[in-house]
Amino acid sequence: MKTLFQLFIVFAKIGGFTFGGGYAMLPMMQRELVENKKWTTNDEIIDYYAIGQCTPGVIAVNTATFVGYKIKGLSGAIFATLGMITPSIIIIGIIAAFISNFQEYEIVQHAFGGIRAAVVALVLSAGIKISKKSIVDAVTAVIFVAVALLSVLTDISPAVFVVIAGILGILIKGCKKDKVQKEKGGNE
Amino acid sequence: METLFLLAELFSRFFLVGLFSVGGGLATLPFLQDMGETTGWFGAAEISNMIAISESTPGPMGINMASYIGYQIAGIPGTILASIGLVTPSVVIIIIISNFLKKFRDSKYVNNAFYGLRAASVGLIAAAFYSVASLALFNSEVFSQTGSFFSAINYKSLILAAAVFVCTKFFKKLHPIFLIILSAVIGILLKF
Incomplete structure (x- = not known):
């Protein structure tokens, strides 16, 4: 029960303080889930993001479901997911009910100018941390550069990149291993 | 009903x-x-x-x-x-x-697929970084009006972003929530 409550609180904290959706949540997820609670690893988070790109639904919510399920099964998945969406429901409910033209207030716009700059830095810092274990050789470096460039320059869906990269991984790494094994076999 | x-x-x-x-x-x-x-x-x-x-x-x-x-x-x-x-x-x-x-955690195929997937996932993060950075640090309206790259850079935001980045490197204990709230306050005080 305590763990379920913690899952709810931690994901509510993440949902309540990140602006700009999925990727802006990366720094917060790293700090709370990997460094503070040790519920998951940087590797797993990047896997969850990759899977979240090619499964339906909101990426941040998918990650919450993954971590919650890993820690405490079905009820963990539900509590983590509810934690992630509760701040949105409350905040949007209040704004929709009481504040018309919320986004047009000058103070809101100034605050957002500052937040957007901070998010740039936080995403960069989280991305560097997470890339260390994912870009490990020439093949992964090429995949990284190709996906980054193509998704900036074209409108191709991220899901396509993820699926192709997965297939490439199977083909290239599979072939490499076969080769190594054959060479080993030849030497013996 | x-x-x-x-x-x-x-x-x-x-x-x-x-x-x-x-x-x-x-x-x-x-x-x-x-x-x-x-x-x-x-x-x-x-x-x-x-x-x-x-x-x-x-x-x-x-x-x-x-x-x-x-x-x-x-x-x-x-x-x-x-x-x-x-x-x-x-x-x-x-x-x-x-x-x-x-x-299938121990399956060779699943692990090999993730070897490729992770690199793609980091590539998508880089693309997301590009889009948040260009939105926050660059004023495309000014650029299309003046055609000058340097006058379209939002220097106030660039300095704040650089400062926050330095904080994440040297003061690793600082929580991202703190940095976001601090930046919102700076944004309000300096009229970003």
Whole structure:
């Protein structure tokens, strides 16, 4: 029960303080889930993001479901997911009910100018941390550069990149291993 | 009774959006536009309002948009049902995938696939970084008017972003929440 409550609180904290959706949540997820609670690893988070790109639904919510399920099964998945969406429901409910033209207030716009700059830095810092274990050789470096460039320059869906990269991984790494094994076999 | 029907319809419509929109928050947008047209619940003006509010409030964008529309249609119960409808399909799908991964964690194929997937995932993060950076640090309106790259750079934001980045490197204990709140205050005080 305590763990379920913690899952709810931690994901509510993440949902309540990140602006700009999925990727802006990366720094917060790293700090709370990997460094503070040790519920998951940087590797797993990047896997969850990759899977979240090619499964339906909101990426941040998918990650919450993954971590919650890993820690405490079905009820963990539900509590983590509810934690992630509760701040949105409350905040949007209040704004929709009481504040018309919320986004047009000058103070809101100034605050957002500052937040957007901070998010740039936080995403960069989280991305560097997470890339260390994912870009490990020439093949992964090429995949990284190709996906980054193509998704900036074209409108191709991220899901396509993820699926192709997965297939490439199977083909290239599979072939490499076969080769190594054959060479080993030849030497013996 | 009528409100119950309305709430059921709201839930099931958002359930479908959650089931078919692949790739996160903004991917739900075309489905929401379609929903507005078929039901007459909201129009283009409300959609642009909804995007602006979703972007300027915390939380996942898809959930923010669902909450906002849910409220417009059916008040507080609408907010809750629209959001829960949106996430239900993905919770089911992610649990199925989790079980699959547990079973095949030691499979060579799954591990090799993740070797490629992770690099692609980091590539997508780099692309997301580019889009948040160009939005926050670069004024494309000024650029199209003056044609000068350097006068279109938003130096105030650039300095703040650099300062926050340095903080994440040298003061690793600082929580991202603290840095976000601090930057919001700086934004208000210095009129960003």
